[in-house]
Amino acid sequence: MKIMITGCRGQLGTELQNQLRDERCELGPLPERLRNTTVIPVDIDELDITDREATIAYIRRHQPDTVINCAAFTNVNGCETNRDAAYRVNALGPRNLALACDKVNARLIHVSTDYVFSGAPNGGIPLDECALPAPVSAYGATKLLGEQYVRDFCRRHFIVRTAWLYGYNGKNFVKTMVNLAKTHDTITVVNDQLGNPTNAVDLAYHLLKLAVSHDYGTYHCTCNGVCSWYDFAAEIIRLSGLPCTVKPCTSAEYAAAHPESANRPAWSALDNRALRCSVGDEMRDWKDAIQAFFNNWNGE
Numbered sequence: 001m002k003i004m005i006t007g008c009r010g011q012l013g014t015e016l017q018n019q020l021r022d023e024r025c026e027l028g029p030l031p032e033r034l035r036n037t038t039v040i041p042v043d044i045d046e047l048d049i050t051d052r053e054a055t056i057a058y059i060r061r062h063q064p065d066t067v068i069n070c071a072a073f074t075n076v077n078g079c080e081t082n083r084d085a086a087y088r089v090n091a092l093g094p095r096n097l098a099l100a101c102d103k104v105n106a107r108l109i110h111v112s113t114d115y116v117f118s119g120a121p122n123g124g125i126p127l128d129e130c131a132l133p134a135p136v137s138a139y140g141a142t143k144l145l146g147e148q149y150v151r152d153f154c155r156r157h158f159i160v161r162t163a164w165l166y167g168y169n170g171k172n173f174v175k176t177m178v179n180l181a182k183t184h185d186t187i188t189v190v191n192d193q194l195g196n197p198t199n200a201v202d203l204a205y206h207l208l209k210l211a212v213s214h215d216y217g218t219y220h221c222t223c224n225g226v227c228s229w230y231d232f233a234a235e236i237i238r239l240s241g242l243p244c245t246v247k248p249c250t251s252a253e254y255a256a257a258h259p260e261s262a263n264r265p266a267w268s269a270l271d272n273r274a275l276r277c278s279v280g281d282e283m284r285d286w287k288d289a290i291q292a293f294f295n296n297w298n299g300e
């Protein structure tokens with residue numbers, strides 16, 4: 001197979017490359033069909049996905065079987081203040097990839113987010129793929145439009161929503177908490193936004209299982225179990241062994257102290273129903289996955 005990875009230097013893009021190189025990950029070996037896969041890793045300096053003509057020409061030239069789009073404008077607060085850039089990367093980027101993939105009959109695996117949802121409580125039930133999106137931030141809104149363009153313009157598509165992602169490479173909440181704990185006695189974290197922390201290893205492994213299937217459509221793919229950002233931070237600090245206290249606060253208190261902060265959904269826990277009903281849900285429980293991260297992370 002020939003798999004092109006856009007945004008290859010980000011958290012997820014790096015993890016996908018590592019798994020394809022090793023033909024396995026912490027969860028086990030990759031599917032047989034991925035043996036000796038040719039990987040085409042690209043990031044913005046080689047291909048800016050907001051450039052439609054360049055994207056179409058690149059994919060025509062390289063003729064991948066599958067494109068996995070990990071490129072995105074992922075800074076949620078930054079999307080709020082730079083909406084044009086968010087729209088270009090998160091909406092037009094996937095549109096361009098969808099147009100390009102369809103021309104060469106390639107499959108497009110596009111990664112999206114739990115932030116397409118409003119955060120309404122849903123009776124405490126995790127949201128499955130039938131739930132209706134209603135984003136409350138520029139990030140969520142532009143990612144939702146990107147999903148729609150992928151559905152509109154590429155016949156053989158997978159849209160995979162994940163959440164609260166952390167990987168060995170790149171910036172994420174886990175590393176931010178550990179760095180803060182090195183210089184602070186106390187950190188305060190919101191306790192009224194609930195979701196599913198997700199290890200990039202688990203996500204990448206399931207994207208690659210989907211890549212060799214014909215089960216096109218929309219998926220949720222998060223680690224299992226629900227917690228708040230406060231619960232997640234408390235577990236991170238416990239595993240780090242650093243002498244720091246984590247204190248809970250409400251979103252209203254956090255917003256008052258950080259007025260530049262974008263709205264985030266209060267309830268965005270996802271249910272991996274479509275995975276369970278197709279290639280299987282082997283996503284770990286979020287606590288097992290963060291424990292594994294600390295076992296393997298080199299601290300950088």
Ligand SMILES: NC(=O)c1ccc[n+]([C@@H]2O[C@H](COP(=O)([O-])OP(=O)(O)OC[C@H]3O[C@@H](n4cnc5c(N)ncnc54)[C@H](OP(=O)(O)O)[C@@H]3O)[C@@H](O)[C@H]2O)c1
Pocket residue numbers: 006007008009010011012013043044047048049050069070071072073074089093111112113114143162163164165166170171
């Ligand atoms: N991170 C999360 O918590 C989270 C949660 C839910 C869903 N997701 C989704 O998961 C996917 C992967 O996220 P991630 O955390 O791995 O992202 P990431 O670490 O921020 O990586 C994104 C990569 O895309 C590149 N990029 C940005 N604009 C581009 C453009 N115009 N053309 C080509 N490449 C471009 C970035 O380059 P620069 O660094 O140079 O900008 C970066 O290398 C994204 O679709 C994201 O929306 C992430």
